[in-house]
Amino acid sequence: MTRSPAPRDDRCPSEDLSEFVYLDHAATTPLCPEAAAAIRTGLLLFGNPSSRHSVGQASHEALAGAREQVAALLGCPPAEVVFTGGGSEAISLALRGTFAPLRWRGHLVTTAIEHSAVLESAAALRRRGVDVTVVAPEPSGHVDPARVAAAIRPDTTLVSVMHANNETGAVQPVREITELAHAAGALMHVDAVQTAGKLPIDTLRADMVSISAHKFGGPKGVGALRLAAHHRVEPLVCGGGQEDGRRAGTENLPGVLGMAAAAAAAAPRLHDTAYREQRWELRLRLLRHLSSLDGVHVNATDPVMAETISVSFAGVRGDTVADVLDMHGVCVSTGSACHAGQDSPSHVLTAMGVGDDRARATLRFSFGPATTAADIDTAARATVAAVNQLRRVSGQGALLTAQPAGSAGAH
Ligand code: PLP
Numbered sequence: 001m002t003r004s005p006a007p008r009d010d011r012c013p014s015e016d017l018s019e020f021v022y023l024d025h026a027a028t029t030p031l032c033p034e035a036a037a038a039i040r041t042g043l044l045l046f047g048n049p050s051s052r053h054s055v056g057q058a059s060h061e062a063l064a065g066a067r068e069q070v071a072a073l074l075g076c077p078p079a080e081v082v083f084t085g086g087g088s089e090a091i092s093l094a095l096r097g098t099f100a101p102l103r104w105r106g107h108l109v110t111t112a113i114e115h116s117a118v119l120e121s122a123a124a125l126r127r128r129g130v131d132v133t134v135v136a137p138e139p140s141g142h143v144d145p146a147r148v149a150a151a152i153r154p155d156t157t158l159v160s161v162m163h164a165n166n167e168t169g170a171v172q173p174v175r176e177i178t179e180l181a182h183a184a185g186a187l188m189h190v191d192a193v194q195t196a197g198k199l200p201i202d203t204l205r206a207d208m209v210s211i212s213a214h215k216f217g218g219p220k221g222v223g224a225l226r227l228a229a230h231h232r233v234e235p236l237v238c239g240g241g242q243e244d245g246r247r248a249g250t251e252n253l254p255g256v257l258g259m260a261a262a263a264a265a266a267a268p269r270l271h272d273t274a275y276r277e278q279r280w281e282l283r284l285r286l287l288r289h290l291s292s293l294d295g296v297h298v299n300a301t302d303p304v305m306a307e308t309i310s311v312s313f314a315g316v317r318g319d320t321v322a323d324v325l326d327m328h329g330v331c332v333s334t335g336s337a338c339h340a341g342q343d344s345p346s347h348v349l350t351a352m353g354v355g356d357d358r359a360r361a362t363l364r365f366s367f368g369p370a371t372t373a374a375d376i377d378t379a380a381r382a383t384v385a386a387v388n389q390l391r392r393v394s395g396q397g398a399l400l401t402a403q404p405a406g407s408a409g410a411h
């Protein structure tokens with residue numbers, strides 16, 4: 001039976017996480033206290049930011065302040081920040097918005113490991129007539145810039161590559177790929193949804209960068225697209241001239257203030273070496289625990305984000321292990337939250353050449369700023385016990401001890 005943190009009148013629901021070991025931060029993160037306070041302010045600031053009167057102007061000023069904070073995270077002028085209804089919308093605006101004014105002509109280069117927000121946008125573009133090239137990753141989980149270079153053509157309009165993969169944590173060479181795209185006269189979009197607030201994204205030189213607040217301590221349903229001043233997109237949402245005509249609709253002030261507060265709260269951690277080292281120690285701690293099992297395989301090699309670990313356990317199903325862990329109060333996922341409930345193996349692992357059995361035997365552990373060594377120990381012990389138990393039940397245990405051990409020690 002699934003227990004869920006029940007909201008109480010006087011407490012933020014995420015405070016009830018004390019009952020759980022939550023290692024699913026790649027799916028979503030608990031709201032940070034700074035964001036919760038800012039959301040409350042945004043709810044009380046009821047004026048329409050477009051109204052001329054004082055009540056409206058108070059909201060207008062709050063919105064402008066939030067835009068500056070999000071611009072600092074993105075490393076761009078505030079005018080280049082377009083607030084959206086989340087990461088998927090930012091990505092759709094970048095991709096569809098670029099090709100719509102071209103009447104769906106041109107060429108898009110993307111990769112097979114992108115989030116479905118990119119892949120489905122690319123599929124929709126292809127149906128309209130855009131030529132799309134999908135570059136395969138290496139077995140390490142990384143996109144080789146040479147393969148992207150080979151895919152870029154004189155008529156390439158846009159290259160879209162994610163900063164870090166949401167399932168494996170593999171960090172992609174987006175800076176190098178951006179240079180390649182620019183050298184060929186193409187635009188570059190980076191899906192930085194998984195890295196915003198965790199790795200610096202202010203030095204990305206892409207023309208468009210997508211982020212989503214709920215992945216770094218902000219609320220759900222709000223995100224942003226960094227849209228370089230030299231690039232105009234056709235809006236997805238038409239109406240009033242909000243967001244400088246790039247995204248119509250009265251702004252989601254509570255959401256935007258929440259996102260900005262989360263961005264400001266995450267900023268000091270980005271360059272805090274001690275904090276980064278602690279994340280690596282947590283990762284290694286988890287892998288050390290798991291290496292007591294045979295038949296363990298880590299699904300990406302360096303460079304990876306410390307916070308996201310994709311591990312396969314031969315002979316068991318990832319979803320069954322995740323369900324057992326949930327009963328013990330440990331929250332992990334089998335891969336992308338967007339595909340939870342689907343039986344098909346992960347498109348990311350499949351593209352990396354991982355076979356169906358290993359892909360289905362995969363768990364994703366992803367941690368956040370509040371994760372402790374004790375959380376890792378609890379989750380890892382529960383995982384080892386669950387895997388051993390399930391292997392015993394299925395008679396896989398004896399089989400595996402006869403096979404060479406996997407690469408659980410790697411990061
Ligand atoms: N891109 C990546 C890499 C993601 O992990 C996600 C969410 O899981 C998205 C895009 C979509 O973001 P949102 O949930 O805000 O629409």
